[in-house]
Amino acid sequence: MDLLITAAARALAAGDPLGALNRIALRDDAPALALRGIAMAQLGDLVRAKALVRRAARAFGAKEAVARAKCVLAEAEIALASRDLAWPAKALDAARATLEEHGDRVNAAHARSLKARRLLLIGRLDEAERALGELCPAPLPPASRAVRELVVAGIAIRRLQTKTARAALARARRAARHAGIPALAAEVESASLVLNTPAARLIAHGEQRLILLEEVEALLASKALVVDACRHVVRDAGTVVTLASRPVLFALARALGEAWPADAPRDALVARAFRAKRADESHRARLRVEIGRLRRALRTLAGVSATKRGFALVPRGAVEVVVLARPIEEKHAALLAFLADGEAWSSSALALALGASQRTVQRALDALAAAGKAQSFGRGRARRWTTPPVPGFATTLLLPPTLSHRLG
Structure with a gap:
């Protein structure tokens, strides 16, 4: 047994990359190259880390399948940290299969966790959840359990399930504390901030205020008719009408929602929907056409009635109309x-x-x-x-x- 390699591996597992490098910095054998790569990744030098891990994979050779699979796993984690999301996912699947075949359940589980994290980053929530469903947390070390719970929390946050997210973050916090890795604990705390900072603006009755993610979740489950400018839909607790591909209709719906319970003037609607500084008869004719289309789109949720000066939104079952907007609104x-x-x-x-x-x-x-x-x-x-x-x-x-x- 190589005592220096063992000591370096233990230092890395404890989140001490400098301690690991003190033991193996001058060595160029395959295990040392792999550990040096992981150490450089923990220190933030991802370019050098990737090169070292690839050198290690080549140095291990074809007969050391498990060691090569671990190098692929390390390279996948470096790719994730450097946001190289086009990194070949098939290579990670092949490495996981090799690890499972040789009985390395811990690293195989880590491979599934990496796959789920990548899927979460690119917005494939259902696939990320399925990947986690195949991952049993029981045999995982504390650090891997913390990472898994961070993915669970991330999925729950994107789905506006704040109770599930808080529970997952609490488990992640306990696991990170048990692991004793400061960087991991900091990542958990950073993720927790999402639940305690304003996530959206609520516009109702001519006033607006910032609200937390938990309040957004409660709003979407309430009896209010919500014009959701974050997702470009109009919704109540049971029905969602998407207008994401119909920007003019959504602009009109939002203007009517912001004016509710009053009506919105025709000139204001023309300016909002068509970006015209001055409304002429052609704009007014087009407005009537688009209002008719909006009526048809929202027929299950609300009506749009004509008034002397413009149009008003009339909810069918909701008790009020509110607009949910992003905390900041700009082009990108x-x-x-x-x-x-x-x-x-x-x-x-x-x-x-x-x-x-x-x-x-x-x-x-x-x-x-x-x-x-x-x-x-x-x-x-x-x-x-x-x-x-x-x-x-x-x-x-x-x-x-x-x-x-x-x-x-």
Whole structure:
């Protein structure tokens, strides 16, 4: 048994990369290369970490299948940390199968956890949940249990299930404390902040206020008719009408919702829906057509009645009408939401997560950079984008609901 390798591995498991490097920094054998790569990843040098782990995989050779699979696992984790979401998922599945075949259940479970984290990042919540369902937490070490619970919490937060999220974060906090890894404990605390910072703006009766994610969940389960500007839908507790692909109709619905219980003037509706500074007869004729379309779209939820000066929203079963808006509203809010996690993203990873073309994302990033809201470092494929977190706001409701979302 190589005592230095064993000591370095224990140091890494305890979150002490410098202690590990003190033991193996000058060694170039395969186990030392792998551990050096993991240590560099923990220190944040992901480019060097990836190169070391790949060297280790080559050095282990074909006969050491388990060791090579562990290197693939480490490379997948580095890819996730560097937001290289296009990293081949099939390689991770193959490594997991090898680990399971050789009885390494702990690392095989970690592979499933990595797969679930990637699926969560790109918004595939159902698939992430299925991946977690195949992962039994009982045999996992404390650090792996904490990571699993963070994924559970992330899925619950995206689905606005705050009680489930709080319970998962409490379990993650206990597991992280047991693991004794400061970086992991900090990640849990950072995730917990999402539940305690404003997630949206509630607009009702001419007033607006910031509300927490828990209040958003309660609002969507209430008897109110909600014009949801975070998801571009109109909904009550039992019915959802999506207007995501019909921006003019949603603009009218939102204007009527903000004016409720009063009516909205025709000129104001024309300006809101068509962005016209002055309304003429052609605009008014088009407004009547679009109002008719809105009536048909919302017929199960509300009516739209004509008044002397404009139109008013008339809910059928709801007791009131409210508008739920994002805490910040700007052209590239969804893109900023991903960048606000503090990690460095590539444009290709952002395109995958948003379901948009890479060229569209690149144009948006250039616009944000010109406005001083994003910055990049590196060149070519190594180029990464970051931005400071949005101060005082949770970005959950800024994230796109599906992969079909497009940048505005």
